[in-house]
Amino acid sequence: MKDIQPDWPAGLKKTKQRECVLAVLEHARKPLSAMEIYSEIKRDGTSVWLSTVYRILELLVKRGMAVKIAVMNSETALYELNRFQHKHYAVCMNCHKIIQMDNCPMEKFLPKFQDDDFQVIGHNLEIYGFCKDCAH
Amino acid sequence: MKDIQPDWPAGLKKTKQRECVLAVLEHARKPLSAMEIYSEIKRDGTSVWLSTVYRILELLVKRGMAVKIAVMNSETALYELNRFQHKHYAVCMNCHKIIQMDNCPMEKFLPKFQDDDFQVIGHNLEIYGFCKDCAH
DNA sequence: TTCATTTTGAAAACCCTTTTCAGCATAGAA
DNA sequence: TTCTATGCTGAAAAGGGTTTTCAAAATGAA
Ligand SMILES: [Zn+2]
Ligand SMILES: [Zn+2]
Ligand SMILES: [Zn+2]
Ligand SMILES: [Zn+2]
Numbered sequence: 001m002k003d004i005q006p007d008w009p010a011g012l013k014k015t016k017q018r019e020c021v022l023a024v025l026e027h028a029r030k031p032l033s034a035m036e037i038y039s040e041i042k043r044d045g046t047s048v049w050l051s052t053v054y055r056i057l058e059l060l061v062k063r064g065m066a067v068k069i070a071v072m073n074s075e076t077a078l079y080e081l082n083r084f085q086h087k088h089y090a091v092c093m094n095c096h097k098i099i100q101m102d103n104c105p106m107e108k109f110l111p112k113f114q115d116d117d118f119q120v121i122g123h124n125l126e127i128y129g130f131c132k133d134c135a136h
Numbered sequence: 137m138k139d140i141q142p143d144w145p146a147g148l149k150k151t152k153q154r155e156c157v158l159a160v161l162e163h164a165r166k167p168l169s170a171m172e173i174y175s176e177i178k179r180d181g182t183s184v185w186l187s188t189v190y191r192i193l194e195l196l197v198k199r200g201m202a203v204k205i206a207v208m209n210s211e212t213a214l215y216e217l218n219r220f221q222h223k224h225y226a227v228c229m230n231c232h233k234i235i236q237m238d239n240c241p242m243e244k245f246l247p248k249f250q251d252d253d254f255q256v257i258g259h260n261l262e263i264y265g266f267c268k269d270c271a272h
Numbered sequence: 273t274t275c276a277t278t279t280t281g282a283a284a285a286c287c288c289t290t291t292t293c294a295g296c297a298t299a300g301a302a
Numbered sequence: 303t304t305c306t307a308t309g310c311t312g313a314a315a316a317g318g319g320t321t322t323t324c325a326a327a328a329t330g331a332a
Contacts, residue, residue, distance in 0.1 A: 013298055013309065034289080049312055054289060056310095070208040072260050075320090076288065090254050099254060106261075109241030113263065118226050118235060121265035124208050125242075127249065129257035149278060149329055170320080185281055190320060192279095211289090212319065 009065065017041075017048050021056045022065075030098055031069050031078035071098070072126060090127040094134035101127070145201065153177075153184045157192045158201075166234055167205050167214035207234070208262060226263040230270035237263070 008014050020041045024032070032040075038053045057079050060066035069078040071091055078098075090099040106123050113120060130136065144150050156177045160168070168176075174189045193215050196202035205214040207227055214234075226235040242259050249256060266272065 015297075015310065017311070047312090050288095051290075051313085052311055058290090070206075072206040072208075090249075090256075092254075093257060101249065105242055105245030105249075108244075110263075113226075113237065113241075117268040118228075118263070119266040119271050120226075120263055121229060123264065124262045126260045127254070127256055128259065130255040132253040132255075135255050151279065151328075153280075183281090186319095187282085187321075188280055194321090 009063070012059075012063075016046060017052050018056050020044070020046050020048065021053060021060070025060075025066060025079065025081045028080060031080040033076045033078055035076070037079070072128075088125040088127070090129065090131075092131035092134055093128055094130055097131050097133075099131060145199070148195075148199075152182060153188050154192050154195075156180070156182050156184060157189060157196070161196075161202060161215065161217045164216060167216040169212045169214055171212070173215070208264075224261040224263070226265065226267075228267035228270055229264055230266055233267050233269075235267060 012018065021037055024037050024040045034050065034053050034057055037057070038048065038050045041048045041053070057066060057068070061068050061079070065082055066079050067082045069080065069089070071078060071089070074096070086104055088101045088104060090101060091097070092099070104125075106125065110120055110123070148154065157173055160173050160176045170186065170189050170193055173193070174184065174186045177184045177189070193202060193204070197204050197215070201218055202215050203218045205216065205225070207214065207225070210232070222240055224237045224240060226237060227233070228235070240261075242261065246256055246259070
């Protein structure tokens, strides 16, 4: 699981736990919760504490290396590597699967809203419904 | 604060606490947290418990009489009366003020996304940035 | 009024997340 | 390499919003 990193990010002390968290995020095919990352690392045999995972994730987010996602109606935050793509999600109301959308519906709308006494920094969009496995 | 309700919703037992929660929501000019509703009721001199407020809000949401809003990067849920209007919010990153948007940027986009193996039930959109009081 | 059924009070439990602080590991200097 | 300052982790506890519990109280129907 733990990969050979080509080069370690400058200013970050290299620790076993940080390497593991980064490796898990790198291999992830979907956004993961802190608990999922923690479990993945332990399953791999490395000793780590959940609070440490939270600390590392907070650090990665602060450095812009990871992104924190808050899916509504879910009390757990999800994390993924920052791949510098603007994206949004569709969430299945049945199986809670998260499906990535490839285009942003806000592009055309935002300039209109900009004028209205509000300086827009970003936006957050989520579609909810049923994925094709759960459609009825 | 407690209004004379024209008619009490059928099938709902009328209790002092439920009347108060509904009255607070009716007078609210912005979405409120359970704690804010609780404080408002106590300030009015009525005895109520926070867990009861949560129970009542859950009931109202389940009956479609209220709407629960989860603003990202905020760990508290907000509630408002369901006025059956489709709307979205802009959230100030500085003062956390919530500004209601009057048009929905998704209307034109949704049909395009509908086809993609996902049955769209609804969506959730949030703009974040700085309100005019906090612009820099 | 009486009684079955709900609802509330009061407290405790829950769950995810953050904080604390001492001991340990890391990277840079000597 | 060894030393040292600094930063990181383990381990446990606390935090904060929300939910659960169960006995007592209130409600509405008969
Ligand atoms: Zn599904
Ligand atoms: Zn977008
Ligand atoms: Zn503001
Ligand atoms: Zn909309």
